[in-house]
Amino acid sequence: MMKLRIVALTFLLTAITADAAEVALDVGHTLADPGAISARGRGEYHFNRALAPLVQAALEARGIAVRPINYDGRIGSLAARPDAARGADLFLSLHHDSLPAHEQETWEWKGQRLSFSDRYAGHSLHVSRRNPEAATSAACASAIGAAMQMADFVPTRHHYPRHPWADEANAVHWHDNLVVLHRSTMPAVLFEAGVIKHRGEELLLADPERMARMADAIATGVAACLYATQR
Numbered sequence: 001m002m003k004l005r006i007v008a009l010t011f012l013l014t015a016i017t018a019d020a021a022e023v024a025l026d027v028g029h030t031l032a033d034p035g036a037i038s039a040r041g042r043g044e045y046h047f048n049r050a051l052a053p054l055v056q057a058a059l060e061a062r063g064i065a066v067r068p069i070n071y072d073g074r075i076g077s078l079a080a081r082p083d084a085a086r087g088a089d090l091f092l093s094l095h096h097d098s099l100p101a102h103e104q105e106t107w108e109w110k111g112q113r114l115s116f117s118d119r120y121a122g123h124s125l126h127v128s129r130r131n132p133e134a135a136t137s138a139a140c141a142s143a144i145g146a147a148m149q150m151a152d153f154v155p156t157r158h159h160y161p162r163h164p165w166a167d168e169a170n171a172v173h174w175h176d177n178l179v180v181l182h183r184s185t186m187p188a189v190l191f192e193a194g195v196i197k198h199r200g201e202e203l204l205l206a207d208p209e210r211m212a213r214m215a216d217a218i219a220t221g222v223a224a225c226l227y228a229t230q231r
């Protein structure tokens with residue numbers, strides 16, 4: 001009942017305010033430097049790139065415009081991403097998580113020796129106190145985290161204590177020195193969808209139905225946050 005009411009409210013609110021809202025949606029990493037490598041050897045960039053159009057569609061379904069950033073995986077530098085986002089209302093960077101080297105073990109997958117860790121699984125959100133809109137960034141991350149948990153996604157806690165909580169209940173961390181967050185002039189959130197080093201979660205993160213459900217939760221949170229900040 002509560003869930004229904006919140007969904008209805010979000011729909012109503014976005015219908016009122018969506019015209020002006022634009023999200024710069026950034027695909028993390030590049031083709032040449034794909035970021036983390038999954039337990040089965042797939043580069044993080046490819047997970048981020050697969051999730052992006054689903055998030056874009058879910059945002060557009062709520063009347064929010066999307067400016068795609070780095071969909072082709074060829075952006076020149078980290079700083080070029082927030083520069084390309086200038087003028088948008090929110091910078092949202094999509095990522096998939098790894099685990100520190102000391103947590104990893106090795107296994108063989110299709111004849112390849114690869115590293116994995118089944119120790120932690122789940123999503124998390126990251127914001128920077130160096131961003132000029134730090135409070136709004138944290139509010140948006142909290143809204144996305146709340147929507148994720150309402151949709152039954154379970155967060156990871158492994159970034160704590162290295163990155164202190166901005167909002168423990170919604171899995172939001174202060175991660176002050178991430179370039180894409182502190183170089184942005186607008187509110188900025190980095191979303192880690194889950195841990196691709198985890199052999200079970202890697203498979204879940206590539207499941208189309210679950211990816212669409214995640215995209216919907218992200219868009220619900222973004223819509224709630226944009227309404228609150230545009231009043």
Ligand SMILES: [Zn+2]
Nearest residue numbers: 028035095096
């Ligand atoms: Zn990443």
